[in-house]
Amino acid sequence: MADLRDEKLSVDVEKDAASKTESSGASAHDEEITSPPWLRALLSWGVEERGIVPVPDEQRTDRQFYKIFFVWFSMNFNILSFSTGTLGPLVFGLSLRDTCLVILFFNLLACALPAYFNTWGPRTGMRQMVHSRYSFGYYGIMIPAILNLIGLCGFNILNSILGGQALASVSNDNMSWTVGIVIIAMIALVISFMGYRVLNWYERLSWPPVLLAFVVALGVGGKNLYNAPSFSGEPPSAANVLSFASVLAGFVITYSAMASDFTMYFEPTVSSHKIFLYSYLAYVVPIIVLECLGAAAVMAAPNVPSWNDGYGTAGNIGGLLDAMLSPVGGFGKFLTVMLSLSVTANIACTLYSICFNFQVLVPSFSRVPRYVFSIVGTAISLPLSIVGAHRFYTALTNFLSLIGYWASAYAAILIVEHHYFRKGDFGSYDRSAWNDPKRLPWGAAAIAAGVLSFALVIPCMQQVWFEGPIGTKTGDIGFEVAFPLAGILYFPLRKLELKYQKLH
Numbered sequence: 001m002a003d004l005r006d007e008k009l010s011v012d013v014e015k016d017a018a019s020k021t022e023s024s025g026a027s028a029h030d031e032e033i034t035s036p037p038w039l040r041a042l043l044s045w046g047v048e049e050r051g052i053v054p055v056p057d058e059q060r061t062d063r064q065f066y067k068i069f070f071v072w073f074s075m076n077f078n079i080l081s082f083s084t085g086t087l088g089p090l091v092f093g094l095s096l097r098d099t100c101l102v103i104l105f106f107n108l109l110a111c112a113l114p115a116y117f118n119t120w121g122p123r124t125g126m127r128q129m130v131h132s133r134y135s136f137g138y139y140g141i142m143i144p145a146i147l148n149l150i151g152l153c154g155f156n157i158l159n160s161i162l163g164g165q166a167l168a169s170v171s172n173d174n175m176s177w178t179v180g181i182v183i184i185a186m187i188a189l190v191i192s193f194m195g196y197r198v199l200n201w202y203e204r205l206s207w208p209p210v211l212l213a214f215v216v217a218l219g220v221g222g223k224n225l226y227n228a229p230s231f232s233g234e235p236p237s238a239a240n241v242l243s244f245a246s247v248l249a250g251f252v253i254t255y256s257a258m259a260s261d262f263t264m265y266f267e268p269t270v271s272s273h274k275i276f277l278y279s280y281l282a283y284v285v286p287i288i289v290l291e292c293l294g295a296a297a298v299m300a301a302p303n304v305p306s307w308n309d310g311y312g313t314a315g316n317i318g319g320l321l322d323a324m325l326s327p328v329g330g331f332g333k334f335l336t337v338m339l340s341l342s343v344t345a346n347i348a349c350t351l352y353s354i355c356f357n358f359q360v361l362v363p364s365f366s367r368v369p370r371y372v373f374s375i376v377g378t379a380i381s382l383p384l385s386i387v388g389a390h391r392f393y394t395a396l397t398n399f400l401s402l403i404g405y406w407a408s409a410y411a412a413i414l415i416v417e418h419h420y421f422r423k424g425d426f427g428s429y430d431r432s433a434w435n436d437p438k439r440l441p442w443g444a445a446a447i448a449a450g451v452l453s454f455a456l457v458i459p460c461m462q463q464v465w466f467e468g469p470i471g472t473k474t475g476d477i478g479f480e481v482a483f484p485l486a487g488i489l490y491f492p493l494r495k496l497e498l499k500y501q502k503l504h
Helices: 004-005 037-044 067-076 078-085 089-091 096-110 112-117 120-124 141-172 177-194 196-225 236-264 271-304 305-311 315-330 331-343 344-361 363-367 373-419 444-460 468-475 478-503
Strands: none
Touching: 037 468, 067 196, 067 236, 067 271, 067 344, 078 141, 078 271, 078 315, 078 344, 078 478, 089 096, 089 236, 089 271, 096 112, 096 236, 096 271, 112 236, 112 271, 112 373, 112 468, 120 236, 120 271, 141 177, 141 236, 141 315, 141 331, 141 344, 141 373, 141 444, 177 196, 177 331, 177 344, 177 373, 196 271, 196 315, 196 331, 196 344, 196 444, 236 271, 236 468, 236 478, 271 305, 271 315, 305 315, 315 331, 331 344, 344 363, 344 373, 373 444, 373 478, 444 468, 444 478
C-alpha cells in the first residue's frame, strides 16, 4: 500500500476539488457538485470524484507511464481472452493451426487502434468520449455513448459469467454460478468505486497470480495439448476465417472508445511512441497467448476425460481450467480461484469508463460524482449476468461479432478529424469549449458518415440473426468495411459541415 500512497497524482481527491471552476474556462454551471460531509470522508480515503471535466496541464503530473501497460495487460490477461480463443474451433470449425494464425495476424492489426488512442490522453487531459465531442458534437456523441455503454455492459456480463463459473467449479458445484457472479461483481465494484489510483494499484498486482495459474496449468497439463489436432488437412474457408476475425476485432477495437480514460493524468510531455508501445504490447501479448491457449485446450478436451467432464455440455470454461489444474490438488483449487478473480481487473476498468459514458450521454449527470455510476453499471450488468449464465457461448459469439462495426467506424472518424482537418495538432482543440455546444462541431458529419457506412456494412454481415448477401459469400467483413468507408465519407461531409457552421 505504500506505493499507492506515494503516487504523486492530481486526481481530484481534495475535499473541495469538485466545487472549483476549471481553469479551462468552464462556467459555474459546469462545475461538479460539492459533496456532503460523509462523501468528503470518502474522498479523503482516496476515492476519485472527477468525472468528465478535463484535467488542466498543471494537474497532469503523473510520470509513472509504465502503469498503462499493467492496466491493459491485466484487463486482457484473464479467462475471457482464454474463452474467446475457443470460438475458433468450436463455432467456426477452424483447426488449431488456422485458429492461431487468425488470432496472431488480426490481433497484431486490430490492437494498433486502441493503442494509438491511448496517446491522446496526455495531450488533451480529456476522457475519450469527451474528446470525441470535437468530431461528433455535444449532442451527436450521445449515439456513440449509448453504443459504448451497451458494449461495456456486455463485456462485464461475459466476464462476470466466466468468473462466477470458475468460482462455482472450485466448490465442486456446491456454490451456484449466481453466487460466484455476485462475488465477482462486488469485488470489481469496490475497485472501480475508488477510482484512478486504486485502480492502477490493483491492475499492477492482479496479474502475477494469473500468470502463475496458467504456467502451472501448462506444466501439469501441457502434455495433453499435444492431443489437439493442429491441422485438419483441408484449408479453411474464407468465410469462417473472416467471421472469426470479426469476433476478434470486436473483442479489441472497442477499447478505442475508452482508451484515454486511463492516460489523461499523464504528464503532457510524455513521448507518444512510449505510450503507444506500452499499450500495444499490453494488448497483443496476453490476448494472443491466451486465445491460442484456449483454442488448444478446448480441442484437446475431448481426449482428456477429466477436462471433458469439467468443460461439460454447457461450455464451462471455469470447469475446464479447474480440471487442468486438478493434478496439483488443493493448490490447483487456489489457482482456479485466482483465475476466477482475474476478470475483476477487466470489469473494474470497464465500470470506470461506464461512469464517463453516462455523464456524456446525459450532460446533467456531470454534476453527479463519478463513483455513483459504478454502482449503476453494476446494477445493470449483474442481473443480466445471472440470467445469461447458461447461454454463454451463444451470447459471446453474437455479442463480440456485433459490436466491432460501430467501433471501427467511430475510430476512423476520429482519426480523419485529427490528422486531416486538424493536421495532427492537439493545440487545435479548444479545450475550454469541451462543454459548450455552440463552440463544438455540430456532429452531423460524423453521425452521417457512421450511419451511411452501414449501407455497405449491413450487406457484409454474417450474423446469426442476419446474413447479408456479401457476408454470405465472403464471411463477415463488416468491421473491415466500416473503417475505410466511414473515414472516406467523413471527408466531404465534414467539409460541408465546416462551411455551413461558419455561416452561422
